[in-house]
Amino acid sequence: MDTDAALAGRLATDLEAGFPGLVEAHRDRVYTIALRLLGDRRDAEEVAQDALVRAFRAMQGYDRARIAALRLRPWLASIAVNLARNRRRRADDRRPPTQLEPLLDAGFDVASDGRRGPEHQADRRETQRELAVALLGLRPAVRAAVVLRHVDGLSVAETAEALGRPEGTIKAQVHRGLGELRAALETSPPPTPAPTSTRAARLMPALEAIR
C-alpha cells in the first residue's frame, strides 16, 4: 500500500518520530487479528500491544534501507500471529478445558448503524457472534489463514508472506476454512458440525451454552 510505503519511509528516516504513526495506522488491525485468533479481549489487548512494541524493537536493530523496504501490513500480521500462537500454547496449558470466558468474551464493538432498525442490528450481532465462535473452532493454521485473508483483508500473496506458507497452501486453507465456517453456521440447531480438532470438540458445550 502506498500509505504503508510512505510510513516505512518515515520510520526509516526517524524511527521514534514515525512510530506513533505506525501505531495509529495499525493498532486496530493488529488487535483484530489477535482477538479473532484468541477469542479473549484481555489476551488480545496484551498481544496487540506486545506486537507493536516488538516491531519497534526489531526496527531499532535494522538499518534504514531494511526499514524502508518493510511491507508493514504482512510484517505486523506475522508478528501478531506468532505472539498469539505462543499465547494460545500457554493458555492451553493453563486453562481448564471447558472454559467459557474466551468464547463469551468474543468482542463485538459493532459501530451502531443508525440507518437500520434495532432488529436488524440484533440479527447482525448474533450472526457475527456465531461467526466469531465458529472461527475459534477452526484448526489454528486454517484460522490464521482465514483471519488474515478475510477479516484483516490481506491479499493471498500477503497472507502467504505473513504466515510463511506457499500461496497454494493459503488458498487451500482459506477454502477449507470457509467451508467449515459455512457448515458450522448452517448446522444449527442442534450444533453438530464435525469437530476439526480436540479443541473444537472442547468448545462445543460452550458454544451450545451461549446460543
Next chain:
Amino acid sequence: MTTAMPLTDAALEAALAELRVAAPPSVGAGALVAAGLADRYAPIDTPLGRAFVAWNGRGVSWLGQAADAGSFESRFRAEIGREIEAADAVPAHLAEAIGRRIGGDRRVRIPLDLRGHTPFEVAVWMKALEIPRGEVRPYGWIAAEIGRPKAVRAVGSALAHNPVPLVVPCHRVVRSDGLIGQYSMGGPDAKRRVLGSEGLDTAWLEAEAAAGHRYTGSDTTHIVCHPTCRDARRVTDRHRVTFPSLAAAAGAGYRPCKHCRPVALAA
C-alpha cells in the same frame, strides 16, 4: 437461533470483514509507553511527603514534587518533551524498588531512563548513587571521581537538574566548604530533613564545617576520611583528630581512606 443467511462465499467473506473491531485505547498508548516514546505517572510517598514519579518501558524518567497532577504534567512535558498520562498507581515492582532505594538499599536495581541528558550529567548522577545512605560528599569529590576535578560548578549544576531526586541521592552531595548547599526538592531545609531521615545529624555536620573541620582521622590507624564516612564515625572521641585540609592530614602522616577516598578540595 437458526441464522437465515445466504451463505455464499461472498456473503461469508463480507461477514468476516465485519469482524474488524477498534483496539481499546490502552493498546496504542501502552505500546508507546513500552517503547519509551510516552510516559505514565502516579503519586508516590517519599520522606519529603507526596511526590509524583514518571516512568516508561525503559525506566523511571522523572520524580518530583508538584502542587497537583496538572502542574507535574506540564513540567514534565516542558522538561522532557514527551507525552505523559496519569496511571492508577506505580507498578508494584517499581514502587517497591524505589522505596527500597530511598530506604538505603543500594543493591536493588531501578532502571532509569536518562535519555536526553548529557554524558557528563549522567556520570555525575551515577557517581552520586555510590554515596551510602546517611553519608555526604562534597561537590568537588564527585568532580574528582569522574575525572573532571575542575568541573565543580558543573557538578553542582548537574545535581540541580537531577530528574530523579531521592532515587539518585543528590541530597548526599554538599558544598565543598561543608555547608549543606542547595537542593532541588525544596531547598536546604528539605535537604536537612531528608538527610536527617537517613540518620545524619545535620546540626553536627554544619557545626563541624563552621569550625573548619573538613576531614576526620584516627590517631590509631592514621587514616583520614570525610567526616560522615562510616569508618570515621566509628572512631572514638579519644582517638578522633580533625584537619582543615587534606594537605594538613598528609603532613601529619595520615593516608586517605580507601572507602570514602577524600580528595584535596579548593577551599
